[in-house]
Amino acid sequence: MASSSTGSPDRSRTDRPTHSPRTDPLTLEVVELIGTIVARYHEEYEQAAAQHSLTGAQARVLRLLTLQPLPMRRIATSLRCEPSNVTGIVDRLESRGLVERRPDPADRRVKVAAATEEGRATARRLRDALDFANEPLAALSEEERTVLRDLLRRMLGEP
Amino acid sequence: MASSSTGSPDRSRTDRPTHSPRTDPLTLEVVELIGTIVARYHEEYEQAAAQHSLTGAQARVLRLLTLQPLPMRRIATSLRCEPSNVTGIVDRLESRGLVERRPDPADRRVKVAAATEEGRATARRLRDALDFANEPLAALSEEERTVLRDLLRRMLGEP
DNA sequence: TATTGTTATACTCTATAACTATA
C-alpha cells in the first residue's frame, strides 16, 4: 500500500489482490474486458427485445426461427435448455402471431415451429435496433476491425 | 415496411454516426463473433456457478461483495435491477453463510451487505473454475493478447 | 420400448406497488 494507512482499500480495477497461479495480469485484464463487453451486449439485447415487448429468451427463439423452421426439440438443444421450457416460450410467441406450429408430415410426433411474416419483420426491426454493431465498433478503423476479427476467430478455435 | 423516412419513430438513445444501420460485412462478422463469445462466456459462468450451487445472479452479487461491502441499494444499481430483487438474492446468500448484513452506524436505514470468509473462499474457487480465461485465450500469444486488450479497451471507450 | 411434445410442479429472477423505519 503506497498511500496513507487511513483510507479505505478501494482497489481500482487494475490492482488485484491475489493472482490465480494460472493467469497473468494481461490475460486477466482481457478476461475482464470481455466480461464488460458481455454485460453491455446483454443489456443492449434485453433492452432492444423489451422495446418490442419481448423477453430475451423470446427474442432468441424468434431470431432462431427466422433463420429456419425447427422442431421443438431442436430449439431446446440450440438454446441449451430443457424441451419443456420451449413449449411456453413458443406458446407466447404464437399467441402474438410471431410464430406458428406446423405438423411434420414425416413424423406425426414432431411439431415444427416457424416464424410468421410478422415474426420475421419483428426480428428484422429488432436486429436493426441492436446498435451494438455501430457504436462501439465505430471507434476502430477497418484495419483494426480486421485484426480484431482474426483474433476473435482464433480465440474461438475457428480457422 | 422498411420504414424509410416518414415519421421515423425516434431512433433509440444515441443518434447513429453516418454509418447506415446496415453495417458492412466485416463489422457484422465481428458482431457475430462477439455474440458467440457472449454466449459461451455466459454458459461457462452459469455452469461454474451451478457447480457451487449458486445461480448466476447470486454468483454476481457474491463477486461484487468480495470486492467491497455494499449497501443493498448500491448492489441494485450495480446489477441494474430493482432494489426489491436484491433482498431475495442476499437472503439466499446469507442463509448459506456466504454473506452477512451489517448495520450502517451513520444511517440506520442502511444495511450493508458483506461477504463472509466462506463467501470469499467460494468466490475464489468460482473464479478459478472459470477457465474461460485459460482455454480460449491460450490460443493467442502474449503479443496478440496485448493487441486484443488494446482493441477491446478502445472499443469500450477506455483510453 | 424409445422418442416428441406437453403438462405439472417448484424455484429463482424480475418489475411494480405498497409498506416500515428512519432521515
Next chain:
DNA sequence: TATAGTTATAGAGTATAACAATA
C-alpha cells in the same frame, strides 16, 4: 416529505418428473 430496505404480487425462465401420442 424523501429515502433505504422490505414485503406482496405477478409474469417469465428454468429443471425435473410424469404423461399421451406416435414411432
